[in-house]
Amino acid sequence: MEMHQLRYAVAVARSGNFSRAAEQCRVAQPSLSQQIMKLEEELGERLFDRTKRETKLTPHGEVFLRRAVRILEEVDAATREAHDAKELISGVISIGVIPTIAPYLLPDVMAAFAKDYPGVEIIVQEETTGRLLKLLQGYDIDFALVSPPLDAEGLEIQHLLDEELLLALPRKHPLASKKTVSSTDLEQEKLILMKEGHCLGDQVLSFCNRREVRPKIRFRSAQLETIQSLIAAGMGISLIPAMAAFSEGKTRLTYRSLRSGKPQRSIIAVWPKQRPPGRAASQFLKMIVSGVKNAPIRSSGHAP
Numbered sequence: 001m002e003m004h005q006l007r008y009a010v011a012v013a014r015s016g017n018f019s020r021a022a023e024q025c026r027v028a029q030p031s032l033s034q035q036i037m038k039l040e041e042e043l044g045e046r047l048f049d050r051t052k053r054e055t056k057l058t059p060h061g062e063v064f065l066r067r068a069v070r071i072l073e074e075v076d077a078a079t080r081e082a083h084d085a086k087e088l089i090s091g092v093i094s095i096g097v098i099p100t101i102a103p104y105l106l107p108d109v110m111a112a113f114a115k116d117y118p119g120v121e122i123i124v125q126e127e128t129t130g131r132l133l134k135l136l137q138g139y140d141i142d143f144a145l146v147s148p149p150l151d152a153e154g155l156e157i158q159h160l161l162d163e164e165l166l167l168a169l170p171r172k173h174p175l176a177s178k179k180t181v182s183s184t185d186l187e188q189e190k191l192i193l194m195k196e197g198h199c200l201g202d203q204v205l206s207f208c209n210r211r212e213v214r215p216k217i218r219f220r221s222a223q224l225e226t227i228q229s230l231i232a233a234g235m236g237i238s239l240i241p242a243m244a245a246f247s248e249g250k251t252r253l254t255y256r257s258l259r260s261g262k263p264q265r266s267i268i269a270v271w272p273k274q275r276p277p278g279r280a281a282s283q284f285l286k287m288i289v290s291g292v293k294n295a296p297i298r299s300s301g302h303a304p
Helices: 003-015 018-025 029-043 059-084 102-116 129-137 199-210 224-232 279-294
Strands: 048-050 055-057 091-097 120-126 143-146 155-170 190-194 216-221 238-241 253-256 264-272
Touching: 003 018, 003 029, 003 059, 018 029, 055 059, 091 102, 091 129, 091 279, 102 120, 102 279, 129 143, 129 264, 143 279, 155 199, 155 224, 155 279, 190 199, 190 224, 190 238, 199 238, 199 264, 216 224, 224 238, 224 253
Parallel strands: 091 120, 091 143, 190 216
Antiparallel strands: 048 055, 143 264, 155 238, 155 253, 155 264
């Protein structure tokens, strides 16, 4: 039994016609018919009932087809994996990232990856953690960059970094003139948060609750840049990831570390245990890890 015979049989079953199957397989019809007959002789059973109008699978053919399709799928998967082992010349990788990470952690890595592997397309999907986990379950993305807590059942986890959450203030805010700021100073302040469903908003509220601090939530937004702009306009304060605080050297904001019990978040990469990232995605993740190690995120002090 040869692989091309299996492909011919599947093509005939799906097209219902020897001529169309031959066209799809780019082979002469007599040759395809001959190979199907040889396969039937080897099996000792007819796979197809042939008439002038159509070709149908026999009961034996239906059983054989299911097995043949699985075999071909496994062979195709093995071929793709073997190809991935070679130099990355072309391909597509899809990465899921929460919005409070993507604009700060990925651009330099993407630029370096594109330089080394110009034929590989990178698709970045920015979503909430809940949505990214669903995309992972459906194998729609290769891996995701998220921040705990999350339901890690069925997932492999690779820790990337921990970063401090800094207090972001308008430059003329009273707390901006203090040498040290504590969590109790946040009491009754007007707080600007990420929308519900975004983990950063939950992390900020969790930090406040643990210290029995109850600031007033004034605004929510789905964009971290919008939050920082609202802070600069004097609309409130917030806790901002260090990578965002120092990414652009913002001039209208002041950033402070809290004196004790500094809030922080972790950033991890996750993927399904049953579907590890392919070579291209793995290489991209390695470059993220290398970038984090070689250019550690600033985690405390004042903004430049």
